[in-house]
Amino acid sequence: MKKHMKQVMIMGLAGALAVGLVGCGSASSSTTATADSTTNASSKTGKPIEVTFWHGMSGQLGDVLKNMVDEFNKTHPDIHVNAIYQGSYSGKGPLQQKLLAAIASGKVPDIVQLEIHSIPVFAASGALQSLDSYMAQSTDHKKSDFIQGLLKSTSYKGQTYGVPFNRSVPVFYYNDKMFKAAGITEAPKTWDDVAKDAKLLTKKENGKTTVYGFEPVNQWWFFESLVWSGGGQLMNQGLTQATFDTPAAEAGMKAWQQMKKDGVLTVQTGPKDWDQTIADFTHGRAAMYVGSAGDMGQIEQSGMDFKASYVPMVKQYAVPTGGANAAILAKAPEAEKQAAWKFIEWFTAKEQTIHWSQKTGYMPVMKSAVDSQQMKDYFKQKPNHQVPVEELQYAQEAPLSPAYLQVTQYIQDAMDKIMVENANVDATLKDAVKKSNAAISQN
Structure with a gap:
């Protein structure tokens, strides 16, 4: 990806x-x-x-x-x-x-x-x-x-x-020099760890944030990982209903939104959001980000000192391919x-x-x-x-339904509302599930 x-x-x-x-x-x-x-x-x-x-x-x-x-x-x-x-x-x-x-x-x-x-x-x-x-x-x-x-x-x-x-697969990247300077000795394993580390890594000058502790790519591929990591599912076993509005499925998204409210997380928007996120990381404007294994060659070209680790979990490691x-x-x-x-x-x-x-x-x-x-x-x-x-051992499979790509559109819209507009997680995901189920019923 x-x-x-x-x-x-x-x-x-x-x-x-x-x-x-x-x-x-x-x-x-x-x-x-x-x-x-x-x-x-x-x-x-x-x-x-x-x-x-x-x-x-x-x-x-x-x-x-x-x-x-x-x-x-x-x-x-x-x-x-x-x-x-x-x-x-x-x-x-x-x-x-x-x-x-x-x-x-x-x-x-x-x-x-x-x-x-x-x-x-x-x-x-x-x-x-x-x-x-x-x-x-x-x-x-x-x-x-x-x-x-x-x-x-x-x-x-x-x-x-x-x-x-x-x-x-999704990969968690972090700036090794920033970690050492902040006294952080290992990669975060849970999203609670990310939140704790992000507070130590975020820097401000004259009231303006110059380094954000964490900057995820706010896209639906990573939502899959967040849902599975919390023990939730994207669709039911029969592929007839969307199910990403349960408490288990919502936990990861709530963790991301809380970090933003705490001022230690930012997200990019627009058609070049992924490129901009990588640029923020390689230029030292973000200490951690979650991206793709396919980003690694581009990061290496920047010459920065970085490390990669598993995508953090809510309750269990889980990644999409x-x-x-x-x-x-x-x-x-x-x-x-x-x-x-x-x-x-x-x-x-x-x-x-x-x-x-x-x-x-x-x-x-x-x-x-x-x-x-x-x-x-x-x-x-x-x-x-x-x-x-190594992370492939935790890989899960997205729903094999012709309707699923339509579902991802509603997920993406919900993520934008949650992370950009600060909308309520529960209400926004329930609305996305309602729209998804209407689309699924037509396939």
Whole structure:
């Protein structure tokens, strides 16, 4: 998960997909493909198979991705991947809006970088190719070869529709120099600890706060962690009702709001709130913040002395997984599907996923990578990078409902009211649950 979480799925996406996919078939009736070799696929024309890959990586992340795609093309003369940046891959971002239009027109890309919470929406409408047959026939990309925590949010109704691509968990970051100066000897384990430490770390000059003790990214991905950490749930087991307004679910949000009232917490607003939060942290305007594992490369570029730790808990450690999966479109031609799978296998293979992780901070997605001596040595050199991998033991799965992205919109609206407008937590979350249940009932 990276930077664009506040832009969530527009209302009615599932309806738009249903209209655009009339005649395409249901998820269960999608064409069953095989992972046959593409070695001879280009021999009919003598030209490499052209694979169109839509992605949402820009800046430093986009540069790393481009270099890796170039390397694939150099080493695979029978396939040429055209990586095209289409804007943010988030639910309300340009990439998914363009994908909706492409699906409606029938002219789809072959691969798309799809935000993990969008998998149920697109899969339920038949837009995505089931990847189970590919995985079953692969020598090193079977389900058992992936880090199991990252397989969460890759499937829908028992079928796999995505391969972990740029995947992350929330991570708690803190300024080590500020901690030492304040006499704090260890990372906070609970939100009560964060509140206590934030008071020691907050600095004021001439009545103005120059350093806030804590500055969270105020986005719904972190709300998931807060709810589970308190022992609450986002939806009921049958996925028919939202349940994030119980006392257990509200506890974390109340802890954040109280810190703001105490003057030790601030939040950024607007479309660049995530970037601004990172900037505040790297420039010493915030001593602690909660962000993504995918922030780590950017923080390291600043040269600051920082440490990473588990996201604090209310009662128990709990984190969502985030980021995006690589998905193949059901309407893509068969040869392009096979070539697309070959690229996905290459990108997520041991050497490439290690390179991707070290350059960006995202997770290495294969067990072989995490267990390799190369990665073990890297973790010893840079222990911050091991934190998100260890944190996967506490990963939970967001509700696998096509309606859930609409629910996150109401959660985000509620968080903005609570943390920006100082609205009452109980009343605001109950109103968000009421709106969510109305949306769920229409799916």
